[in-house]
Amino acid sequence: MSIDGQSINGPATPGAAASSAPALRRAVVVGGNRIPFARSGAAYAKSSNQDMLTAALDGLIARFGLQDERLGEVAAGAVLKHSRDFNLTREAVLGSALSPETPAYDLQQACATGLETVVGLSNKIKLGQIDSAIAGGVDSASDAPVVVSEGLREVILDLNRAKTLPQRLQILSRLRPKDLAPLAPGTAEPRTGLSMGEHQALTTAQWKISREAQDEVALNSHRNLAAAYDSGFFDDLVTPYRGLTRDGNLRADTSMEKLASLKPVFGRSLGADATMTAGNSTPLTDGASTVLLASDEWADARDLPKLAAVVDAEAAAVDFVHGKDGLLMAPVFAVPRLLARHNLTLADIDYFEIHEAFAATVLSTLAAWEDEEFGRTRLGLDGAYGKIDRARLNVNGSSLAAGHPFAATGGRIVASLAKLLHEKGSVDGRPARGLVSVCAAGGQGVVALLESL
Amino acid sequence: MTDKYAQLVNQGLGKNVAKKLGLPQPAVLRRYEPGQPLVTGPVVVLGETAAADKLAAELLSWDLDVRRHAVPREKLGAIILVLDEVAHPRDLEKPVLAAAGSLRDLGPCARVVTVSRPSGETDTPAAAAARQGVDGFLRSLAKELRAGATGNGILLDGGVEAASPSVLAALRFFLSGRSAYVDGQFLTVSSAAGSLPDDVERPLAGKVAVVTGAARGIGAQIARTLHRDGATLVLVDLPAAGDHLAAVANAVKGTALQLDITREDAGQRILEHAVQRHGRLDIMVHNAGITRDKLLANMDHGRWSSVININISAQLRINEALLASEHFGPAPRIVSVASTSGIAGNRGQTNYAASKGGVMGMVRATSSLVAAAGGTINAVAPGFIETEMTERIPFALREVARRANSLQQGGKPADVAETIAFLASDAAGGINGEVLRVCGQNMVGA
Numbered sequence: 001m002s003i004d005g006q007s008i009n010g011p012a013t014p015g016a017a018a019s020s021a022p023a024l025r026r027a028v029v030v031g032g033n034r035i036p037f038a039r040s041g042a043a044y045a046k047s048s049n050q051d052m053l054t055a056a057l058d059g060l061i062a063r064f065g066l067q068d069e070r071l072g073e074v075a076a077g078a079v080l081k082h083s084r085d086f087n088l089t090r091e092a093v094l095g096s097a098l099s100p101e102t103p104a105y106d107l108q109q110a111c112a113t114g115l116e117t118v119v120g121l122s123n124k125i126k127l128g129q130i131d132s133a134i135a136g137g138v139d140s141a142s143d144a145p146v147v148v149s150e151g152l153r154e155v156i157l158d159l160n161r162a163k164t165l166p167q168r169l170q171i172l173s174r175l176r177p178k179d180l181a182p183l184a185p186g187t188a189e190p191r192t193g194l195s196m197g198e199h200q201a202l203t204t205a206q207w208k209i210s211r212e213a214q215d216e217v218a219l220n221s222h223r224n225l226a227a228a229y230d231s232g233f234f235d236d237l238v239t240p241y242r243g244l245t246r247d248g249n250l251r252a253d254t255s256m257e258k259l260a261s262l263k264p265v266f267g268r269s270l271g272a273d274a275t276m277t278a279g280n281s282t283p284l285t286d287g288a289s290t291v292l293l294a295s296d297e298w299a300d301a302r303d304l305p306k307l308a309a310v311v312d313a314e315a316a317a318v319d320f321v322h323g324k325d326g327l328l329m330a331p332v333f334a335v336p337r338l339l340a341r342h343n344l345t346l347a348d349i350d351y352f353e354i355h356e357a358f359a360a361t362v363l364s365t366l367a368a369w370e371d372e373e374f375g376r377t378r379l380g381l382d383g384a385y386g387k388i389d390r391a392r393l394n395v396n397g398s399s400l401a402a403g404h405p406f407a408a409t410g411g412r413i414v415a416s417l418a419k420l421l422h423e424k425g426s427v428d429g430r431p432a433r434g435l436v437s438v439c440a441a442g443g444q445g446v447v448a449l450l451e452s453l
Numbered sequence: 454m455t456d457k458y459a460q461l462v463n464q465g466l467g468k469n470v471a472k473k474l475g476l477p478q479p480a481v482l483r484r485y486e487p488g489q490p491l492v493t494g495p496v497v498v499l500g501e502t503a504a505a506d507k508l509a510a511e512l513l514s515w516d517l518d519v520r521r522h523a524v525p526r527e528k529l530g531a532i533i534l535v536l537d538e539v540a541h542p543r544d545l546e547k548p549v550l551a552a553a554g555s556l557r558d559l560g561p562c563a564r565v566v567t568v569s570r571p572s573g574e575t576d577t578p579a580a581a582a583a584r585q586g587v588d589g590f591l592r593s594l595a596k597e598l599r600a601g602a603t604g605n606g607i608l609l610d611g612g613v614e615a616a617s618p619s620v621l622a623a624l625r626f627f628l629s630g631r632s633a634y635v636d637g638q639f640l641t642v643s644s645a646a647g648s649l650p651d652d653v654e655r656p657l658a659g660k661v662a663v664v665t666g667a668a669r670g671i672g673a674q675i676a677r678t679l680h681r682d683g684a685t686l687v688l689v690d691l692p693a694a695g696d697h698l699a700a701v702a703n704a705v706k707g708t709a710l711q712l713d714i715t716r717e718d719a720g721q722r723i724l725e726h727a728v729q730r731h732g733r734l735d736i737m738v739h740n741a742g743i744t745r746d747k748l749l750a751n752m753d754h755g756r757w758s759s760v761i762n763i764n765i766s767a768q769l770r771i772n773e774a775l776l777a778s779e780h781f782g783p784a785p786r787i788v789s790v791a792s793t794s795g796i797a798g799n800r801g802q803t804n805y806a807a808s809k810g811g812v813m814g815m816v817r818a819t820s821s822l823v824a825a826a827g828g829t830i831n832a833v834a835p836g837f838i839e840t841e842m843t844e845r846i847p848f849a850l851r852e853v854a855r856r857a858n859s860l861q862q863g864g865k866p867a868d869v870a871e872t873i874a875f876l877a878s879d880a881a882g883g884i885n886g887e888v889l890r891v892c893g894q895n896m897v898g899a
């Protein structure tokens with residue numbers, strides 16, 4: 001660029017007349033990059049969210065030669081976030097090799113954060129507002145914010161307002177020893193007081209998901225992820241960080257026997273019926289992921305690959321507070337709505353990426369879709385919604401093996417699925433289709449449809 | 454990676470003490486930086502042949518201060534001895550003694566460059582003796598030079614003219630700070646191919662180059678040097694080195710390709726990446742290499758095969774893929790990193806030396822294949838280079854290895870990188886199948 005300022009040449013106008021609704025153009029996934037995910041307190045124990053997000057961005061920039069590029073926008077977020085990180089994504093951009101003239105914003109939608117950044121930015125590209133974007137997410141369970149008690153917080157704020165020494169002494173005298181204990185961040189739902197695992201345990205029991213079936217999902221996750229690493233699938237999706245070259249949680253040598261030996265950690269009130277263990281639940285994880293999105297024109301002008309198109313997305317939420325549905329069951333409703341909009345059924349999908357918050361979450365989702373009564377009463381269908389071919393599910397592993405740094409999971413899945421679809425190419429003369437489903441705290445879920453390019 | 458001894462004897466008290474005790478006094482070498490003058494003073498061109506006249510005229514056109522006769526007590530930047538027409542050993546005396554009178558006037562990091570013809574079986578015995586005599590003469594003179602000065606020779610093979618592009622490019626290279634650690638070496642120019650750059654400070658402008666093993670050490674420096682010279686870079690290293698690779702790629706505004714070069718399809722993947730992103734591939738730098746040192750008596754399959762696979766087999770396979778591609782070129786360049794270990798041998802490095810000897814054999818045998826595609830393949834053989842790898846050599850051994858060369862110091866990764874950049878340039882099109890040592894005239898391996 002010859003001018004010192006910022007070119008005023010914005011995205012090409014996709015539509016004809018400015019006053020009427022413009023025709024939508026396509027948003028494509030160019031590629032992705034993430035750092036290996038680490039178990040909390042391990043390899044990235046001393047890394048902040050900003051460190052990890054910057055590292056993931058720099059790896060993406062290096063992969064696609066984006067040094068000094070002014071991108072349309074970068075959006076990312078974290079679920080566990082320090083108040084000082086009010087501008088986390090913008091700060092990460094400023095610390096990266098991108099042009100400092102690249103705008104950025106933070107987004108937060110619990111575990112759906114990463115996927116929602118992909119959806120939001122893709123929509124901006126489709127509308128012609130931007131040509132290029134990086135979507136992403138990061139989370140650190142190791143470097144989580146620790147909050148002071150309400151009592152201490154009030155004292156500190158009042159002290160700040162006090163004008164005289166007697167006033168200050170009077171305020172300080174209110175402090176009690178218990179006020180000095182810090183509060184660790186909880187994963188409990190504010191409205192129920194139950195942790196996510198305890199919520200899922202209720203759903204697991206409701207759908208009668210067996211321990212063995214859950215362990216099998218976990219085993220497949222580890223085996224598939226290990227095989228994908230061995231075949232070089234992640235060579236252009238992952239950049240090592242702080243000595244970690246593969247996901248720290250991956251146990252390539254795990255077995256049904258080893259998984260069966262673990263004691264239940266959730267739903268223990270169920271006694272002998274408790275089925276959820278540390279092996280079939282995701283661990284607390286640190287990590288970051290990014291996805292490069294673009295219009296066709298932008299990618300073509302830079303001779304960049306185009307892996308998949310972001311076709312559409314849908315969000316849903318359930319009333320878990322009153323027990324109408326399980327906390328993590330929103331995707332059960334989002335997927336049928338999304339596919340119906342495109343006249344598709346589960347049978348039309350070539351690859352499913354259902355985020356494994358817990359093995360039982362995936363199995364409960366599938367069970368609900370296979371249940372005739374649920375189909376009739378809750379989805380308004382004539383019978384069961386459908387059954388998916390398990391050979392198409394999480395074929396390169398998912399969160400049980402890779403780990404689940406909350407906001408980073410969406411980016412991990414989208415980048416991996418886009419590459420998988422691109423390698424698949426076409427199916428019966430049509431593009432290969434992939435479905436992403438991510439459940440989230442607050443009874444929410446975001447799902448998205450991708451097509452191979 | 455710092456040579457503390459060299460720092461000590463180049464300043465204040467240390468300098469005086471070293472001088473009085475007769476300890477080695479490695480000079481601070483003149484290394485190339487953009488904008489730097491080519492030489493540090495006047496250049497004397499000795500010799501009375503047509504080639505000498507041509508070269509003198511050429512050097513004048515480079516805005517150098519050129520003399521055909523030395524002026525006593527004037528600090529000189531370089532002496533160029535043109536000996537292309539020596540027909541009998543006695544013909545050497547006049548120009549050589551003329552040079553002798555000026556040696557004490559050479560400034561720090563000055564240059565002596567001979568231009569002659571290689572001896573061959575079709576020469577008369579007397580001419581062959583004279584030509585081969587230049588070899589022994591130059592190598593000895595290089596050992597006599599002090600204060601960072603170097604002596605190197607250009608051989609005009611097969612009737613190549615003195616003013617051909619690669620002769621001029623080699624002369625510029627040897628005169629410049631780019632060849633700081635190249636000493637006592639001959640470089641053969643075997644054809645008039647090659648073209649001089651429009652901008653001598655960006656000789657690789659518009660070129661797409663791949664560097665393997667680019668995440669750190671010499672590879673990372675090769676990337677920086679090629680970038681400085683104008684090339685667009687694709688940087689390759691193992692997926693496990695991806696974080697360092699990304700940092701180098703972002704520094705040189707290239708792209709990172711995480712790839713195990715021992716994969717069957719490595720050449721294909723490199724081509725795909727280069728062609729998709731840049732539409733072509735001009736320069737392939739085979740730098741990736743490992744050491745797994747062990748005495749042969751203790752050698753095992755893992756140590757032997759990993760070294761052979763990475764250091765030579767991968768290069769063979771990748772070259773095959775590149776030479777079969779229409780996208781490699783139009784004037785393709787392959788530059789491989791060999792090692793003086795592959796020439797002189799090194800105790801504990803039978804595997805490494807076999808692989809590096811292999812690189813040199815491959816380069817010679819591939820030269821005709823690349824020439825058919827309009828390009829060249831050459832190797833550089835580094836001696837003791839200050840890297841993380843040599844930092845791990847035990848202190849005493851390291852000190853000996855460092856000083857056992859005419860420049861009495863280890864080279865820097867930049868010295869290897871500069872030589873690679875030169876061989877990768879369009880101007881070096883007349884240099885093919887050669888191995889150029891970057892070793893400060895290491896005492897081992899001759």
